[in-house]
Amino acid sequence: MTPSPAAPEATGAPLLSARGLHVAFPGRHGAPSARAVDGVDLDIHPGEIVALVGESGCGKTTLARALLGLVEPTAGRVTFDGRPLEYSGRSLKAYRRRVQLVLQDPSGSLNPRHTVYDAVAEGLRIHGHGGDERAAVAGALARAGLRPPERFFLRYPHELSGGQRQRVVIAGALVLEPELLVADEPVASLDASVRGEILSLLLRLRAELGLSALVVTHDLGLAWNIADRVAVMYLGRIVETGAVEQILTAPRHPYTTALLSVLPESPGERVVLTGEPPDPSRIPPGCRFHVRCQVLAGGGADAAGVADACRGRDPGVPDGSGTAQVACHWAHARKG
Known part of the structure; x- marks a missing residue:
């Protein structure tokens, strides 16, 4: 098993940073709050892929949602490109253009009534894209490995394979030209033969576009194949972190x-x-x-x-x- 090609050594200021992050959910009927994220510090540098690893229920998805601004922390702060994340509607909209989510289940992420073109163009329409929409959609699909892109414009999700659907989801994130992807179990629902293709795509996007990524997974084998660095999470906290080769060997x-x-x-x-x-x-x-x-x-x-x-x-x-x-x-x- 060969580790993923490494990014240049992370230097300088991180792109995304969490400090003292806590997310607690109130208990029912006066029960104690559930501390889903319980004091996390985490940096992601430009061009770096970090794998967040742990069992189901350890808090890694809640942490990812907090980093995306989908959940407001109970305490602590998130900064992006040196600026604290603000939770007003306008600030979050601007932030989510630069940080995009890729979910684990492409079937659930795609509206079955929307064509591939509409699915990828949705982000452009939400964010008021002023350029050539057709060219942007075609470029995103091509970067995600769906070529020629025009062949997929009028297809519906049920007409695609699982790997093609995941590529459409990735294209929908890429169309906004983000700097960071947060991928939650990006290959968990795919056949083994397709998993490697999607992981190779994410590595190629890092090499070509300079993308950073946080990959949320329970699979340390996946981390070995894609990540530069691993953060192991248990019961709301990161308990070990370091370079992928060091942590996994x-x-x-x-x-x-x-x-x-x-x-x-x-x-x-x-x-x-x-x-x-x-x-x-x-x-x-x-x-x-x-x-x-x-x-x-x-x-x-x-x-x-x-x-x-x-x-x-x-x-x-x-x-x-x-x-x-x-x-x-x-x-x-x-x-x-």
């Missing part, structure tokens, strides 16, 4: 190790985590992973002298800068 957090162990190419033994992730309205003290941690359960944390810290002391939050960091008492004890 030498993981430091026990949760990352467990996620990797289920990949077919994994050389180690499979790690079966006990139980389900805790309720985000009742996050345990100390390290939030300790109730499922195979290292703590196996005595490794005791041997390193950090078992009490795992159960009672918060290991902190990676600062989002892109350097390799881990929120784990045991990993820090081993390094020390």
